[in-house]
Amino acid sequence: MPASAPHSGPGAAPEPTRREKQREATYAEIVETSLVLLRENEDLSLRAVAQRMGMTAPALYRYVGSYSELVDLVALRIDQAATVRFAAAADEAAPDDPAARLVLAVTEFRTWAMGSPREFSLVFAHPVAEPGCRPGEPLTAAASAELFTVLLHDVWRATGFAVPAVEDLPDAVRTAVLDPAIPGPQHLLPEHERGFGWVSMQGWAQLYGVVALEVFGHVDARLLASGELFLSTIARFAPDLGLAEDAPRLVALARERIAASS
């Protein structure tokens, strides 16, 4: 370990050397080139990425250990990029309207997924959990999940919807809720309010479920295009979030956004 740079006190910034910056740059270029390939509907391969960068395939092995490692990296990057898109959608609503913010974000999630099915598959339909992955480990590609959790949390603060008591939860749920796998505001909650995490997971299951169903097309094509299945999912979940009164407005908001993006 080169303690290299002078004038760097212990714990100071890593002081990236020229080599390191160069390396970091090509690292980023590799991932970015992969994104371009996906966007242009060509298949992602080491040779294709290398060729677009003016390199040869074996050179990439100086940066990634294997093809699947590249895929993991790309999936992480996609998740990040998509998340800023979701966040931007949320920001189209007023800051004091957390329900609208949540609805806009999840609607953007659906729009993005249906417009970028390859990317969606890479991030959300991948064998993310190896059997050897020990339980309780934080999930990868969780930036979007964290965003949705935060937005849901804001709704909770606004409506104060009912949340199950921690002691009433089944054992497995309680231990999972007390030690969340997704980073976010749950960690700051007092233990007796951690039931919120359970509602959050159920909501995520609803959202992921209907979007995956639509993306993979296991539903009537006409229904799919209209987005009514997605809208009905929102409408059905709204009451659990203390938004029974707001449901028509929120569904209209989502419907409008879907219509605008098609």
Place this chain on the structure above:
Amino acid sequence: MPASAPHSGPGAAPEPTRREKQREATYAEIVETSLVLLRENEDLSLRAVAQRMGMTAPALYRYVGSYSELVDLVALRIDQAATVRFAAAADEAAPDDPAARLVLAVTEFRTWAMGSPREFSLVFAHPVAEPGCRPGEPLTAAASAELFTVLLHDVWRATGFAVPAVEDLPDAVRTAVLDPAIPGPQHLLPEHERGFGWVSMQGWAQLYGVVALEVFGHVDARLLASGELFLSTIARFAPDLGLAEDAPRLVALARERIAASS
């Protein structure tokens, strides 16, 4: 076209000649060999299938037009085989207990999916809908979907749960419901009762969603193993099926089955 066989009246059975039977046999052997490969966690490739059959890869092109066509065929076969498994699970309940039959079948669906993630992915996380697929076309690999529709229909006949009026449905939903993409008992319903199809689709979305989420592991691993997310989905949907009173019993039934299979 050889009108070949003698004594074959018009419209009679195709009277399969020896060649045709032989062809059909190898056709089936190809698919069956593919299933074995999947079951043994080896990757499905034309060469691997051919080798196991004592043939060479190009010979398979006499039967399938391409690799992806083989995959489609295998997916169809998997769906069929899995469906008989789900039906067998349903038959473990009394014939006059349609709610239990439905719950056992969907629980078996989850168990199967988590035990055979490769097969599940092949059938349910595949680009089933090409952009050129015109709307209203019957879905492939719909045997399981049809089974669940039938079971749900039996529940409806028993409990008579509320179903939306056809004229109240959004346009896209109404046209889809009046001309269902999934074969099943909906076709026999009078038009004013076709709202059942909408409930059926919503239920399918719930089931598919939570199972896909669990299979692809985008949820806390401990939660996943316990199956509580799946159970809560059942509990949440039961009231919509007129099974509010029955919910605890049905959830207990599902929980018991999950515990037995792990």
Place this chain on the structure above:
DNA sequence: ACCGTTACGTTAACACCGTTTACCGTGAAT
């Protein structure tokens, strides 16, 4: 019973893939 046609299988080859090996120039560090 013969013959032509058709179906079914082979081998060889092409283009692509991930991955490993051996080699080598350049640039940073001592």
Place this chain on the structure above:
DNA sequence: ATTCACGGTAAACGGTGTTAACGTAACGGT
């Protein structure tokens, strides 16, 4: 100025889907 790790290359191995050319055996009609 020398050393040496880093970042690149070309060549090669085994694998994939796919096509072309070629043989052979079985069927159908006369």
